[in-house]
Amino acid sequence: MVDRPNKPAALATTPGLPPQAQVNITHDNSRVNAVLPSGESIEVLLYGATVTSWKDRAGNERLWLSDAAKLDGSKAVRGGIPLVFPVFGTAPDHAATSKLPQHGFARTSIWEFMGSSTSESTGKSDNSVKLDFGLSQSNLTDESKKLWPHPFSLQYSVTLTPDSLGTGMVITNQGDQPFEAQLLMHTYLRVKDITKVSVTGLEESDYVDKVDAAKTKKQSGTVTISGETDRVYTPAKGPSHPVVVSEGGAATFTVVRDNLDDVVVWNPWIEKAAGMGDFEPKDGYKNMICIEAGAVKGWQKLEAGDAFEGAQVISV
Numbered sequence: 173m174v175d176r177p178n179k180p181a182a183l184a185t186t187p188g189l190p191p192q193a194q195v196n197i198t199h200d201n202s203r204v205n206a207v208l209p210s211g212e213s214i215e216v217l218l219y220g221a222t223v224t225s226w227k228d229r230a231g232n233e234r235l236w237l238s239d240a241a242k243l244d245g246s247k248a249v250r251g252g253i254p255l256v257f258p259v260f261g262t263a264p265d266h267a268a269t270s271k272l273p274q275h276g277f278a279r280t281s282i283w284e285f286m287g288s289s290t291s292e293s294t295g296k297s298d299n300s301v302k303l304d305f306g307l308s309q310s311n312l313t314d315e316s317k318k319l320w321p322h323p324f325s326l327q328y329s330v331t332l333t334p335d336s337l338g339t340g341m342v343i344t345n346q347g348d349q350p351f352e353a354q355l356l357m358h359t360y361l362r363v364k365d366i367t368k369v370s371v372t373g374l375e376e377s378d379y380v381d382k383v384d385a386a387k388t389k390k391q392s393g394t395v396t397i398s399g400e401t402d403r404v405y406t407p408a409k410g411p412s413h414p415v416v417v418s419e420g421g422a423a424t425f426t427v428v429r430d431n432l433d434d435v436v437v438w439n440p441w442i443e444k445a446a447g448m449g450d451f452e453p454k455d456g457y458k459n460m461i462c463i464e465a466g467a468v469k470g471w472q473k474l475e476a477g478d479a480f481e482g483a484q485v486i487s488v
């Protein structure tokens with residue numbers, strides 16, 4: 173298990189409200205759980221600040237998590253919402269990040285739980301809870317610090333409402349030299365049958381097709397999945413235009429982005445799933461689609477003291 177001293181949980185109790193009307197937040201040294209009074213819940217591992225579970229009020233899981241996912245801090249989590257920073261994939265031609273492992277170090281670092289706020293405590297009426305996490309240079313392993321020697325901070329918030337999950341990141345350059353970074357929220361959405369899934373909102377958008385020699389193509393019509401799919405879209409209509417995942421014609425997830433220009437659509441399909449040791453069951457590719465909101469084409473340059481902010485809200 174990840175074992176790290178942690179701050180005490182922010183108490184989410186409101187005097188005068190019965191327990192069943194309050195957000196219930198629990199945490200130990202490795203994870204934070206929050207349950208809304210209406211029954212929806214999330215779980216976030218401190219390892220990677222990875223959201224590993226998002227359940228509806230009946231207890232049905234909305235994210236896909238591999239049965240063989242490592243949750244003990246030995247490997248990035250296969251499923252949920254791993255965080256990609258400061259490099260998407262690998263970047264052999266980008267000197268500053270070329271030595272980093274695939275997808276950087278955010279998903280394999282141990283984050284701090286900074287506390288929580290609820291609609292009860294903030295006076296909002298939306299029955300929500302926000303969990304805050306932080307990572308900075310001092311949290312990194314010596315190895316990561318050596319490979320990416322920039323003072324930085326990441327502030328990550330995960331907001332649950334009865335009908336949405338929001339994730340937001342603020343990247344701050346805390347050093348006196350500029351750095352360049354990429355960011356992506358690698359969301360594994362759970363679906364019933366991938367062959368019935370269609371994705372709208374990407375029409376007429378340019379994309380890089382990573383399974384076809386990284387050719388740039390243009391999407392015509394909706395996206396359907398019938399084989400290995402690994403595409404980096406820059407949606408033509410911008411971040412606030414929703415990307416909608418439908419099954420059998422009914423919308424199941426609507427993703428709206430803020431300041432994140434790109435959307436990766438990924439499904440490993442049969443062979444790639446078979447080749448991943450932590451992907452179980454092997455036919456699990458039928459039950460997932462990754463819709464990954466990010467800023468990954470090119471680089472975000474942060475001058476000393478600058479901050480970059482990006483977010484997504486996934487509604488059901």
Ligand SMILES: O=P(O)(O)OC[C@H]1O[C@H](O)[C@H](O)[C@@H](O)[C@@H]1O
Pocket residue numbers: 248261274275382402403436437438462464
């Ligand atoms: O196996 P991982 O390092 O978790 O990466 C999983 C996937 O992430 C993204 O979706 C990339 O576009 C894919 O090329 C990659 O295969």
